[in-house]
Structure formats: structure tokens, C-alpha cells
Amino acid sequence: MKARVTPIKPAIGATVEVDRADLCDPEVVETVREALERHSVLVFPRIGVSDAEQLAFTDALGPRMEFGTPAPGTDTQMPDVYKVSFEEALGGRKEYVQGTFFWHIDGVMMDRPPSKATLLSARQLSATGGETEFASLYAAYEELPEAEKQEIEGLRVFHSIEPSMKLIFDDPTPEQTALWRGDSRCLRPIVWTHDSGRKSLVIGYSADRVEGMPPADGRALLLRLIEWAAQPAFRYTHKWQDGDLVLWDNTGVMHRVRPYDETSGRKMHRTSIAGTEMVV
Numbered sequence: 142m143k144a145r146v147t148p149i150k151p152a153i154g155a156t157v158e159v160d161r162a163d164l165c166d167p168e169v170v171e172t173v174r175e176a177l178e179r180h181s182v183l184v185f186p187r188i189g190v191s192d193a194e195q196l197a198f199t200d201a202l203g204p205r206m207e208f209g210t211p212a213p214g215t216d217t218q219m220p221d222v223y224k225v226s227f228e229e230a231l232g233g234r235k236e237y238v239q240g241t242f243f244w245h246i247d248g249v250m251m252d253r254p255p256s257k258a259t260l261l262s263a264r265q266l267s268a269t270g271g272e273t274e275f276a277s278l279y280a281a282y283e284e285l286p287e288a289e290k291q292e293i294e295g296l297r298v299f300h301s302i303e304p305s306m307k308l309i310f311d312d313p314t315p316e317q318t319a320l321w322r323g324d325s326r327c328l329r330p331i332v333w334t335h336d337s338g339r340k341s342l343v344i345g346y347s348a349d350r351v352e353g354m355p356p357a358d359g360r361a362l363l364l365r366l367i368e369w370a371a372q373p374a375f376r377y378t379h380k381w382q383d384g385d386l387v388l389w390d391n392t393g394v395m396h397r398v399r400p401y402d403e404t405s406g407r408k409m410h411r412t413s414i415a416g417t418e419m420v421v
């Protein structure tokens with residue numbers, strides 16, 4: 142056995158011990174795929190991949206997500222490696238990093254399938270904060286009481302970047318609000334039935350209001366579901382060590398980073414596996 146998988150919690154998380162040189166071995170790739178489906182978040186402790194190795198592993202797991210327009214400062218040799226840091230925030234706009242302090246699913250409001258999975262490797266850590274937290278939206282749905290499953294069945298929710306931006310800016314201008322609400326606002330079902338037949342919640346701080354519900358009632362429902370999904374049994378908090386690589390199922394997990402010092406130089410390299418399913 143070239144890869145050894147050890148569960149972290151029954152509902153979420155596993156560590157994978159594997160030699161870095163074996164990451165793209167077909168047997169390892171198959172083990173990792175199965176483990177990802179079962180455990181949702183996989184930690185490769187201190188594996189220390191280079192950008193080229195991370196991209197090769199990403200490609201071995203599935204077609205990578207290609208970034209049409211590389212962010213400023215992107216390494217032109219590695220345009221599909223996205224650098225997550227305050228220094229390299231897209232267009233110098235640090236709110237894009239601060240927005241990740243709040244629970245979310247990557248790409249949920251894009252007009253294409255959200256990425257299937259995300260790989261994040263630690264390149265430079267912050268001395269304080271910066272832990273990444275994950276919550277299983279499969280477990281959160283499965284364990285909901287039957288009456289609550291029925292209560293939310295068929296509901297649709299508006300998502301945009303506005304709700305998380307409002308948590309960052311105290312007094313947004315009408316122009317800012319219009320911009321945030323603008324193109325990104327979209328409707329998604331609150332329960333996603335995947336092609337596999339599994340179901341998961343589609344929630345996070347991109348969720349603004351519930352279609353056909355008074356705003357207060359809708360927000361109360363959404364906050365209750367976030368609190369439910371983030372309970373310790375469904376949540377894994379990753380405290381990063383140098384060289385750690387974490388891979389998670391973006392379609393059934395919400396994540397956030399605990400705030401960290403902007404001047405710490407914390408830097409993570411992210412690659413993504415393209416999604417194939419729209420949220421329906």
C-alpha cells in the first residue's frame with residue numbers, strides 16, 4: 142500500500158501518508174479519489190510539494206481549473222497556481238482575502254460548475270491565526286432532523302459577494318453595494334442533489350436571502366444552518382505546518398480561514414480541479 146489513509150473524525154477529515162514521489166502513481170490517485178469521496182478533507186502532512194508537483198497531482202486527480210486571466214504577479218510558467226496572500230491579493234484588494242474569513246464554497250455564484258476540489262499548500266505561515274476550517278455539508282444535510290429536511294426541501298437562496306463584503310466594510314457606498322450585488326447575484330437550491338445521489342447543503346456567507354421568504358426569516362434560517370453545519374462533529378480545523386498540503390471536496394464542504402496578521406507574509410498556493418456539475 143503506497144498511501145495510508147487515517148480518518149480524523151467520522152464525519153470529516155483524514156490524513157494521507159504517502160511519499161511525495163508517489164503522488165501521481167495510479168494506485169495512489171485511486172486511493173486518494175476514494176478517500177476524498179469518503180472523508181471530504183485530506184491532509185498530506187509536511188509533504189512539501191513544488192508548484193510543478195502540485196499541478197501534476199491536480200492533473201492526475203482530474204482536469205485542472207484554468208484561470209482565464211492570470212492574476213497580477215502570477216508566475217507565467219505556472220498560471221494555474223493561484224497565490225493566496227495579502228501581498229498578492231487580486232488587484233491589491235485585500236477584501237478578497239478578508240472575505241475568506243467567512244464560511245463559503247468556492248465559486249458557488251459563478252456561471253459554471255463550482256470547482257470539484259481544491260488543493261492548498263502552505264508556503265509561508267503566520268505565527269498566529271491562519272488555521273483553515275472545513276465543515277461537511279454532506280453530514281450537515283444527512284444529520285438534519287427529517288422535519289427540517291422537509292422544511293428546506295425545494296427552497297432556493299440568493300448568493301452574491303455582497304453579504305461577506307458587508308461584514309468587511311462598515312459603511313459601503315451605494316456604488317459598492319451595486320457592484321457587489323451586480324453580476325454575481327444568483328439563485329441556487331439550498332439542497333444540492335449530486336449526480337452520485339448524495340445530497341449536501343449549499344450555504345455560507347455568500348447566501349443572502351431565501352427566495353419567497355421575508356429577509357429576516359430567510360437570514361435566520363441560513364444562519365441556523367451555518368451554525369448546525371459548523372458544529373464540532375462536522376468540522377475540522379487545520380492548524381498548518383510547513384509544507385502541508387490539504388485537498389478538499391469543494392462541492393460538499395464549506396471553508397474559512399481564521400484571521401491572521403496581514404504583515405505575516407502568510408502565503409498559500411492553490412490549485413483547483415474543475416467541476417462538472419452545476420448546483421441543482
Ligand SMILES: [Fe+2]
Binds near residue numbers: 241245246247396
Ligand atoms: Fe475559498
